Amino acid sequence: MKQNKLYIDEMMRLYAVVCCLGVALASPPLAKSREEIQAFRSFLENTQKENAGLSRKTSPINGVSLLLDNPELYSGKFEGDIVLDDWQIEAMVQEYAMGRNAYTWPDTKWPDNTVIWEFGEGPTFDPQQVADIEEAIADIERHTCVKFRYREPNDTAYVSVTGIAGGCWADLGYWEARGAHSYNVARNTSGLGCFSRSSIVHEWMHILGFFHMHSTYDRDDYIRIAFENIQPGMEGNFMVESPVNVTNYGLPYDYVSCLQYPARAFSINGLPTIVALQDHEGVMGQREYITDMDWKRINRHYNCPGAWD
Numbered sequence: 001m002k003q004n005k006l007y008i009d010e011m012m013r014l015y016a017v018v019c020c021l022g023v024a025l026a027s028p029p030l031a032k033s034r035e036e037i038q039a040f041r042s043f044l045e046n047t048q049k050e051n052a053g054l055s056r057k058t059s060p061i062n063g064v065s066l067l068l069d070n071p072e073l074y075s076g077k078f079e080g081d082i083v084l085d086d087w088q089i090e091a092m093v094q095e096y097a098m099g100r101n102a103y104t105w106p107d108t109k110w111p112d113n114t115v116i117w118e119f120g121e122g123p124t125f126d127p128q129q130v131a132d133i134e135e136a137i138a139d140i141e142r143h144t145c146v147k148f149r150y151r152e153p154n155d156t157a158y159v160s161v162t163g164i165a166g167g168c169w170a171d172l173g174y175w176e177a178r179g180a181h182s183y184n185v186a187r188n189t190s191g192l193g194c195f196s197r198s199s200i201v202h203e204w205m206h207i208l209g210f211f212h213m214h215s216t217y218d219r220d221d222y223i224r225i226a227f228e229n230i231q232p233g234m235e236g237n238f239m240v241e242s243p244v245n246v247t248n249y250g251l252p253y254d255y256v257s258c259l260q261y262p263a264r265a266f267s268i269n270g271l272p273t274i275v276a277l278q279d280h281e282g283v284m285g286q287r288e289y290i291t292d293m294d295w296k297r298i299n300r301h302y303n304c305p306g307a308w309d
């Protein structure tokens, strides 16, 4: 507990320094051309469209197996499955214009470590699917101090769990003004597509405030992005976030995290788009299991007891 406190103090100090830096950097010259900025904005705005992914669910080669392995990549949202709000796009465009890459709100944690959720409108889940979602929630509660509570009528900020066809996607973190937060897992057989335990948890991790593993600020020390193999227009899915608002919580890069993209994500030619630079156990981008480090990241993010031991 003492350690937690220390860490919070440390973060506060870090944040204070960062704020000053932010002021100092308030009006740097633009690092990108007007055209580049406009193209980036269009890319982000397109990810907001309903069913944006339906036309590009399969890549020309090997698309089918990619879809089988990682359905969350092809819903056409930001980085495949993150739903962006207008204000997030605005902030990201600003960051991009200044030569930085991405943005996340500093405090997107659920108050009282408690996610409030309900089943939303749309296609009805069958009993097995309901059980799969509830068991994944129980799994998160077992491994972390994050709690889930079903929505009461007077809760105004909550997650609406839906099963619309076309992939899996979710909002990023808690944002009170957002009201209903999106969380979608296309209905499927238990264990398949969005209904693998790992995919269900992957989407909850977005809700808890996590970007993808491969977009963390120091990822270039661990992976190489092979831009020549990425489908044109999909490069925006491989951005790097700023260390200012994103942290690895002192944990090493996790190639087998349930938040890591697979090697051929958004490939145009079947060749890898992500190349591991270091040896690691397991398959990069696997969705068979959730790693100890995935749980640890959640525990540290939510300052759970023992997370820093």
Ligand SMILES: *[C@@H]1O[C@H](CO)[C@@H](O)[C@H](O)[C@H]1NC(C)=O
Binding pocket: 022, 095, 100, 102, 103, 104, 105, 106, 242, 244, 245
């Ligand atoms: C980090 O978050 C703060 C607070 O919202 C924001 O003002 C700042 O622009 C963000 N910085 C970066 C680099 O994303």
Ligand SMILES: *[C@@H]1O[C@H](CO)[C@@H](O)[C@H](O)[C@H]1NC(C)=O
Binding pocket: 152, 154, 155
């Ligand atoms: C919502 O209602 C419950 C009782 O049903 C109450 O305990 C709780 O404080 C209320 N929450 C808010 C935010 O008003």
Ligand SMILES: *[C@@H]1O[C@H](CO)[C@@H](O)[C@H](O)[C@H]1NC(C)=O
Binding pocket: 067, 068, 069, 071, 165, 166, 186, 187, 188, 189, 192, 193, 194
């Ligand atoms: C279920 O998942 C499998 C494997 O990802 C996929 O091929 C199939 O299209 C999915 N079914 C539906 C109805 O989405």
